[in-house]
Amino acid sequence: MAMQNISFDPQAFRAALGTFTTGVTIITTQTEDGSPVGITANSFNSVSLNPPLVLWSLSKQARSLPIFSSGKHWNVHVLSTEQENLSGRFATQGEDKFAEIELDNGISEAPLLQDCTARFQCRTAFQYEGGDHVIFVGEVLAFDHSDRAPLAFQSGQYALATRKPRSELRLATTPPPPECSYTEDLLGYLLGRGHYQTLNALRQLLNSQQLDEQSFFVLSILCIRDDMTLEEINTFVTYTGREVTLASMRFLERQRLVAFEGPAQSPRFVLTAQGREVSLHQLALAKAVEEDLSAKLGAADAQALKVLLKRLIVVSDPGLPDLWAPR
Ligand SMILES: Cc1cc2nc3c(=O)[nH]c(=O)nc-3n(C[C@H](O)[C@H](O)[C@H](O)COP(=O)(O)O)c2cc1C
Structure with missing residues (x-):
């Protein structure tokens, strides 16, 4: 077929194609002498339900091209969000x-990877020329899938797929009263x-232990990093707008959860065994x-929410020291 050679700016073309969000797969096969072969591919797509057909395209530059071209069987693995490293590994020559x-x-000799979101075991049905790629169409002989959240890929970056419910909060769509722009x-x-x-859900659980939120905060900080002065403890608390006082440490001491150590003018605070137990x-x-909320949101959305919250924490960080950094 004669093709018109329109000269695109290749970078812009790539960028435009990259806006089409895909999953990420690893496609595997085996050489004649039995060595496993695999590559990362996001060109995978469904073709037909009956007969069951799928497709993907392989660069003519790929070292694995002759093996896929002559092989009969290949397996498609839809990767989960936990398999980003595997994607990188199979994309690296x-x-x-x-x-x-x-x-x-x-069902064939083609390698079958574990812990994926879905897997399709295929036999080559057709191969087509596709410019600088070869298009493989496979008949699906067997498949399975799990509820692991799928890894996504968009504009050259790994991404997470979040469900977008048709109606979220009533709130978001209702216009504010005209006199108020909130x-x-x-x-x-x-x-x-x-x-x-x-926090309220947690507070109700804490109440049953007769501890307030402040105590919860201090105990969990000391559980991560024990043996600190009041000043040091406060460097990890100031972002909440509160201040831990000597009086509140005395309260924890009376409860036998915290012990004072060192000179009386500048004591250091350590968790007692009981304090550690309460903190755990x-x-x-x-x-x-968290488990309750995760179940309500769905594991994948809970994970996506965490990613976004971590980004928010980074962009709004007032310069907090790293509580988890080794000393
Ligand atoms: C997310 C992602 C998607 C990719 N999709 C494809 C694809 O659809 N087809 C392809 O030929 N290469 C694709 N690649 C690049 C190959 O994985 C890479 O070139 C691989 O090293 C080829 O292996 P080989 O040369 O050892 O056969 C992709 C890479 C990444 C990171």
């Missing part, structure tokens, strides 16, 4: 891609409300709240 990877038994879609409002509602119990409560 010269790596021993299958080192220390455990495989499942499939909307319930303000980031600060959403964060604040989410924070307090989440609080952590379990916090995890129970």
Whole structure:
């Protein structure tokens, strides 16, 4: 077929194509002498339900081209968000891609990777010329899938797919009254409300231990990094707008959760064994709240929310020291 040779700016063309968000797959096969072969590909797509057909395209530059072209079977693995490293590994030439990877038994000799979101075991049905790529169409002989969240790829970067429900909060779509420009879609409002509602669930659990939020905060900080002065503890608390006082440390001492050490003018604070136990119990409560919310949001959306919150923390960080950094 004669093609018109329109000269595009290749970078702009790539960038435009990259806006089409895809999943990420690894496609595997085997050489005649039995060596496993695989590459990362996001050109995968469904073609037909009946007969069951899928396709993907392979660059003519790929070292694996002759193997895929002459092989009969290949497996498509839809990667989960946990498999980003695997994607990188199978996209890099010269790596021993299958080192220390455990495989499942499939219906052909093509390697079958574990822990994926979905897998399609295929036999080549057709091969087509596709410019600088070869298009492989495969008949699906077997498939399976799990509820692991799929890894996404957009504009040259890994991404997370988040569900976008048709109706979120009533709030976001209702216009504010004309005399007031506040909307319930303000980031600060959403964060604040989410924070307090989440904290409230935890607070109810804490109340049963007769500890307040401040004590929860101090105990969890000391559980991560023990043996600090009041000043040091406060460097990890000031972003909340509160201050831990000597009086509140005395309260924890009376409860036998914290011990004072060193000179009386500048004591250092350490968790007692009981304090550590209470703190670990609080952590379990916090995890129970998280599990409940995760189940309601769905594991994938909970993960996406965490990614976005971490980005928000970075962009709004007032310069907090790293609580988890080794001393
Ligand atoms: C997210 C992602 C998607 C990719 N999709 C494709 C693809 O669809 N087809 C392709 O030929 N290469 C694709 N690549 C590049 C190949 O994975 C890479 O060139 C690989 O090293 C080829 O392996 P080989 O030369 O050892 O066969 C992709 C890479 C990444 C990171």
